[in-house]
Amino acid sequence: MTLACAATLAARGFDIDLEVGEGERVAVLGQNGSGKSTLLGVLAGTLRPDAGRASLDGRVLFDLGPGRRLWLPPHRRGIALLAQDPLLFPHLTVLDNVAFAPRVGGAPRADARARAERWLEEVEVLPLAGRRPHELSGGEAQRVALARALAAEPALLLLDEPMAAVDVAVAPMLRRVLRRVLAGRTTMIVTHDLLDALLLSDRLVVMEEGRVAESGPTEETLRHPRAGFTARLAGLNLIRGTRDGGGVVGRDGVRIDGTTGDAPALRDGDPAAAAFAPAEVSIYLSPPTGSPRNHLPVTITEVEPHGELVRVRGDDHHGHSIAADVTPVSVAELDLYPGRDVTFVVKAATVTIYPA
Amino acid sequence: MPAAAGAAFVVVPLLALGLRVDWSRFGELLGSPSSLAALTLSLQTSAVATLACLVLGVPMALVLARRRFPGRQVVRSLALLPLVLPPVVGGIALLYTFGRRGLLGQTLDVLGVPVAFTSVAVVLAQTFVALPFLVVSLEGTLRSVGQRYEAVAATLGAPPSTVLCRVTLPLVLPGLLSGAVLSFARALGEFGATITFAGSLQGVTRTLPLEIYLRQVDDPDAAMALSLVLVAVAIGITVATARLGERAHR
Amino acid sequence: MRPSLPAAVTAVLVTVTVAVSGCSGPAATRAAGGTTVTVFAAASLKATFTRLGRAFEASHPGTAVVFNFAGSQALAEQITQGAPADAFASANEASMATVAGAGLAAGRARPFATNTLTIAVPPDNPAAVATFADLARPGLKLVVCAPAVPCGAATLTLEEATGVTLAPVSEEQAVTDVLAKVRAGEADAGLVYATDVIAAGDSVRGIAFPESSRAVNRNVIVALSGGPQSGLGQEFVDLVRSAEGQQVLADAGFGTAT
Numbered sequence: 001m002t003l004a005c006a007a008t009l010a011a012r013g014f015d016i017d018l019e020v021g022e023g024e025r026v027a028v029l030g031q032n033g034s035g036k037s038t039l040l041g042v043l044a045g046t047l048r049p050d051a052g053r054a055s056l057d058g059r060v061l062f063d064l065g066p067g068r069r070l071w072l073p074p075h076r077r078g079i080a081l082l083a084q085d086p087l088l089f090p091h092l093t094v095l096d097n098v099a100f101a102p103r104v105g106g107a108p109r110a111d112a113r114a115r116a117e118r119w120l121e122e123v124e125v126l127p128l129a130g131r132r133p134h135e136l137s138g139g140e141a142q143r144v145a146l147a148r149a150l151a152a153e154p155a156l157l158l159l160d161e162p163m164a165a166v167d168v169a170v171a172p173m174l175r176r177v178l179r180r181v182l183a184g185r186t187t188m189i190v191t192h193d194l195l196d197a198l199l200l201s202d203r204l205v206v207m208e209e210g211r212v213a214e215s216g217p218t219e220e221t222l223r224h225p226r227a228g229f230t231a232r233l234a235g236l237n238l239i240r241g242t243r244d245g246g247g248v249v250g251r252d253g254v255r256i257d258g259t260t261g262d263a264p265a266l267r268d269g270d271p272a273a274a275a276f277a278p279a280e281v282s283i284y285l286s287p288p289t290g291s292p293r294n295h296l297p298v299t300i301t302e303v304e305p306h307g308e309l310v311r312v313r314g315d316d317h318h319g320h321s322i323a324a325d326v327t328p329v330s331v332a333e334l335d336l337y338p339g340r341d342v343t344f345v346v347k348a349a350t351v352t353i354y355p356a
Numbered sequence: 357m358p359a360a361a362g363a364a365f366v367v368v369p370l371l372a373l374g375l376r377v378d379w380s381r382f383g384e385l386l387g388s389p390s391s392l393a394a395l396t397l398s399l400q401t402s403a404v405a406t407l408a409c410l411v412l413g414v415p416m417a418l419v420l421a422r423r424r425f426p427g428r429q430v431v432r433s434l435a436l437l438p439l440v441l442p443p444v445v446g447g448i449a450l451l452y453t454f455g456r457r458g459l460l461g462q463t464l465d466v467l468g469v470p471v472a473f474t475s476v477a478v479v480l481a482q483t484f485v486a487l488p489f490l491v492v493s494l495e496g497t498l499r500s501v502g503q504r505y506e507a508v509a510a511t512l513g514a515p516p517s518t519v520l521c522r523v524t525l526p527l528v529l530p531g532l533l534s535g536a537v538l539s540f541a542r543a544l545g546e547f548g549a550t551i552t553f554a555g556s557l558q559g560v561t562r563t564l565p566l567e568i569y570l571r572q573v574d575d576p577d578a579a580m581a582l583s584l585v586l587v588a589v590a591i592g593i594t595v596a597t598a599r600l601g602e603r604a605h606r
Numbered sequence: 607m608r609p610s611l612p613a614a615v616t617a618v619l620v621t622v623t624v625a626v627s628g629c630s631g632p633a634a635t636r637a638a639g640g641t642t643v644t645v646f647a648a649a650s651l652k653a654t655f656t657r658l659g660r661a662f663e664a665s666h667p668g669t670a671v672v673f674n675f676a677g678s679q680a681l682a683e684q685i686t687q688g689a690p691a692d693a694f695a696s697a698n699e700a701s702m703a704t705v706a707g708a709g710l711a712a713g714r715a716r717p718f719a720t721n722t723l724t725i726a727v728p729p730d731n732p733a734a735v736a737t738f739a740d741l742a743r744p745g746l747k748l749v750v751c752a753p754a755v756p757c758g759a760a761t762l763t764l765e766e767a768t769g770v771t772l773a774p775v776s777e778e779q780a781v782t783d784v785l786a787k788v789r790a791g792e793a794d795a796g797l798v799y800a801t802d803v804i805a806a807g808d809s810v811r812g813i814a815f816p817e818s819s820r821a822v823n824r825n826v827i828v829a830l831s832g833g834p835q836s837g838l839g840q841e842f843v844d845l846v847r848s849a850e851g852q853q854v855l856a857d858a859g860f861g862t863a864t
Contacts, residue, residue: 044511075519081511087504091526100522101512152512248380360607456747472792473747473775551783555776555792556752562777570779573679574754 002186005061007042007052007094014038014049014210020156025187027201027218029194035210036037036190040158043188044081045074057155080154084165086145088133094120094144095129101152119147121178139170140248143177150181159189163196172260172354175199194236194273198222199354236275237322243272247294248353252318256294256350264342272353280350281324284343285334294351296344298322312336314344370587377584378577393559394567395585401563402543405482412483413490414532418520420491423500439488446484447552454480455553476498477554478561482543489542490535497531498524510537534600541593545586559563629672635735641659643838644690646681647673648697648825650721650781653805654858655695655846660844661854669838677780678756679701685710685830692839695827695846697721698756702826712836715828717863718846719855722822724787724800725762725813733794738815741795742770749784752777756823757784763821785810799823804859824863 003020014035020026030036041047043054045061049072054061061077063070070307080101083207088097098116099109107115120126123143133141142162149157162178163171179199182189183216189200197204204221206214214221222238241250243266247257256274266272287295298314301321307310309325324344326336374537385391420432440445454471455461460569471477501524509523510516525532547565554561556570564582571579644663647655652675659671674681674691685691686708694711694838695718696702702715733746741748750767750772751758753774758777765772775793778784784796789809796810803812827846829839852862 044507046507048579073515074507075513075515077511078513079511081508083504083508085504087508089505089509089523091529091559100509104509104512104518104522106513148512154511158511451790451792455790455792473749551779552786555787556778556783557750557774559777560775566779570752570754571679573779 002057003043003054003188005043005052005054007054007062009042009047009049009210011050012038012210014042014213015206016210017213018205018215020186020188020234023184023186024203025182025185025201026203026205027197028188028205028207029192029197030192030207030213033308034207036207037160038210039207040081040160040190043077043156044076044079044158045072051150066205078151078152078155079158079167080152080156081160081163081214082146082159084162086133086141087133088136088141088144088148090133092133093129094125094131094133094136095132097144098148098151098239100148105152116147116151119151120144122150122181123147137170137318138166139174142166142174146178146181149151149336157185157187157189159187163188163191163193164189175354194222195352195354198238198273198275212302236277237320238273238275238283239320240271240273243268243270243353247351248272248274250320251316254296254316254318254344256296256351257348258353259349260353266353274351274353276346276351277310278311278323278325280346281322281326283324283326283330283334283336284345287343288345294346294348296322296346298342298344300336300338300340300342302338303331314342315342373580373583373587377580381577382581385575385578386585388568388578390558390571391578391582394562394564394582395476397475397559397562398544398564401478401482402540405479405486405543406536406540408479409487409490409543410481410532410536413487413494413535413539416487417491417494417498418524421495422503435491437489438485439492443481443485443546443548444552447549447554450477450480450484450549450553457514473555473557473561475560478550478563481549481553482546484543485546485549488538489538493538494528494531497528497535501527502589530600534597537597537600539595541590544589566588610763617773639778640670641835641838642670642672643692643835643842644672644674644850645693645695645842646689647675647693647695647840648678650676650801651674651695651825652705654854654860657849657854658842658845661850662842665845666838666841669672671842678709679704683769688832690832690834691830692830692833692835693827693842695825696842697823697825698759699824699826702828705828705830710830710832712829712831712840715826716828716843716847718851719825720822720861720863721799721801721825721859722818722861723764723785723797724803724818725815726785726796726798726803726806726810727794727813728788728791729811731813732791735795735813735830738768738817739770741772741797744773747792747794747806748772748774749776749778749787749796750774751781751784751797752779757781757797760821760823764797764817767820768817796845799859800861811856822861 002022006017008015012035016035016039028036028039038047042049049064051065053063056078060070061072089100095113095116098119099112102112103109104116117126117129120129123146125143127139128136128140128144136144163174166174175196182200189196191197201218204216204218205212239248239250239254239256241248245268247255249255258274260266296316298316300312301315302313303310306325310328310331312324313324314322314324322344410476416435416566452458454464454477455458456472461471471480505527506519506521509519514522545565547569549560550563551566556562556566564586568579568582571582645655655673659673662671663669678696678698681694682696682701682704685694685705694705705711706715725735725741735741750761753759753762776787781798781802784798785802785806787793788796800812803810827843829836829843833839856862
């Protein structure tokens with residue numbers, strides 16, 4: 001076990017106790033105000049809890065309580081933080097930004113720059129080394145910021161919604177880079193994006209009102225959500241398999257077509273997953289015509305109110321439980337009930353394909 | 357219209373000054389020993405005062421912008437007091453601090469560091485009135501830059517002193533420079549505190565504004581020529597700070 | 607930041623209003639229901655002339671005396687620039703010559719008082735100054751007037767007449783600045799007019815010295831031909847030169863002009 005942290009902060013109703021193992025990637029999910037940022041602040045050392053104790057690789061980060069006042073300042077924690085905004089130092093070049101941590105750590109200039117170049121290469125922006133931060137696009141800047149954080153060789157890397165401020169078009173690229181460099185690295189990533197959680201974490205921690213509401217292996221937790229927030233989040237339909245042309249073929253032969261924002265990264269036969277939201281699914285009693293759509297024959301297993309809509313769950317007879325959100329009027333018109341065979345239809349354009 | 361009136365209100369007196377200057381004697385008036393002595397003394401003391409403002413003002417601005425402590429607003433108001441205080445009051449206050457019979461002056465005198473009637477007194481008076489300009493300018497820049505870059509630097513392993521030197525100060529450099537330029541300008545124009553506290557002796561304490569005031573009595577032409585020099589310096593400084601401001605906003 | 611138009615208008619209006627009221631306010635109120643005589647007088651005459659002004663108002667019911675006290679040279683320039691004044695009292699003859707040269711004097715300027723320099727020291731006289739020659743002692747912090755102003759010119763005259771070379775630590779713009787430095791103990795001694803020492807009361811001590819007679823400053827006064835109340839101006843001049851006026855001046859430390 002690498003990180004152990006128990007902390008309370010009454011002013012924010014924050015009371016948490018969690019552990020992160022060596023090389024484990026933990027995704028922290030939760031609504032705004034659930035305590036995600038507080039958790040990062042407490043770990044990074046910018047926020048002081050009322051009481052608690054944390055240690056990282058055997059070093060005590062803080063130990064606060066009656067008679068205990070140990071507090072390691074941020075720069076001595078070995079914890080790097082990648083925030084929403086890249087926050088590259090505007091007065092330094094890209095290379096010197098990345099070389100900042102090695103320089104501070106005492107490396108000679110040439111040495112620090114060589115290390116910086118390696119990390120820039122790792123995040124695929126080495127050609128930008130000589131530029132100034134204001135000459136970079138949002139996605140480029142965020143990758144440089146990632147390289148800068150990695151160059152510090154932190155014992156724990158914190159990511160605070162690293163994709164939130166990045167253009168939708170470049171998010172897949174950044175996600176792919178993150179997936180590669182974070183592999184096997186002790187990481188805590190705060191996100192509100194299920195896809196990020198799925199792709200970038202081994203374990204999910206769901207926070208509600210300052211506490212850990214749920215914790216467990218990412219996929220399993222999403223499949224069997226206990227906390228309300230996880231359930232809402234987990235509403236996304238997910239079909240795993242391998243890449244095949246414009247879609248994903250499940251282990252059982254189910255085929256789903258979709259779009260990839262980052263096509264070159266995936267070749268046929270690569271493990272991949274298709275995800276789509278229940279609201280994008282329409283229900284037909286008989287298979288409609290029209291080519292750019294996915295048709296999934298299912299047997300309805302559940303019809304339940306879901307907010308103002310009705311959530312209809314169907315079993316595709318290949319082990320997938322697929323959800324569709326439709327209006328109550330449709331439910332009545334189509335006469336939907338458990339046990340009835342129908343066809344779930346989803347447009348390829350609304351299905352996201354990503355590497356799994 | 358009111359904007360034009362306002363501009364005219366500022367520009368017309370300066371034009372009037374330019375029109376009254378005896379251009380045929382301009383060089384001769386500026387080249388007189390007393391004018392040159394005043395000019396040299398003003399430049400030297402203002403430069404030293406600007407350095408003193410940097411040494412004292414940077415830590416002040418950092419504390420005011422970055423630290424939270426009870427009574428911070430009060431401390432801030434006190435630090436900025438010379439900005440609104442009539443300089444002559446500042447001069448009197450300095451007199452009772454650093455003067456021969458002042459709070460610290462007696463000790464300094466005993467230590468063999470006489471302040472009264474020396475160029476040191478001029479620098480003290482200039483620093484007193486110019487310091488708030490540096491503090492205000494730098495504090496504003498520090499606030500607008502925020503602490504996020506500093507937080508990032510800390511998570512990259514940089515201790516506070518490194519953060520200050522490699523991140524904070526480079527980031528606020530435009531504000532620091534414009535603050536220093538403004539302080540220099542204020543020091544150059546300082547009159548009230550100097551005449552009250554430092555005295556007036558050619559080459560020692562009689563700075564350009566004091567020389568102008570004195571020449572106004574017996575040689576108004578020289579006073580006007582010297583005034584024009586200060587106007588030119590002021591225009592140069594205004595343009596320079598505007599440029600710095602633009603750079604900071606880019 | 608761009609200031610809004612209304613704010614700019616307000617600022618201009620306020621400025622103009624203040625300026626206008628500042629110019630005309632006091633004179634206008636004082637003049638209501640009577641005549642006003644305006645006297646421009648050297649700053650050193652402030653105390654004595656204020657008293658004489660009250661006496662003048664007492665003997666001339668319905669007449670108000672308005673003073674403008676400033677440096678003699680500054681006043682002379684204001685008068686030649688057209689400032690409305692009925693009488694001008696100068697602390698030196700040079701400034702009077704400026705006005706007379708411009709043809710603005712109604713008659714010949716008459717001396718009415720003299721002023722000589724005296725040594726001012728802090729009450730405890732820390733440097734034990736006793737004579738004029740003491741002022742040249744090394745290490746003594748002496749403050750004098752700058753040669754550009756009358757008291758400084760007189761100081762220079764004294765130095766030349768006595769052969770004593772002074773090394774002041776400061777040459778001040780005005781007598782008041784010299785006195786302030788002596789009073790604060792910054793200076794060990796200062797050279798000021800005898801009248802200034804008397805006006806300063808107990809805050810400084812005056813040390814008279816015989817050499818002072820070699821630099822006598824003559825105060826001169828004249829009515830101005832261009833003034834709106836030139837006749838009343840002449841009457842004020844007469845009051846100053848009367849026995850009553852001379853007594854007030856003598857009380858303040860002025861010498862008698864011959």
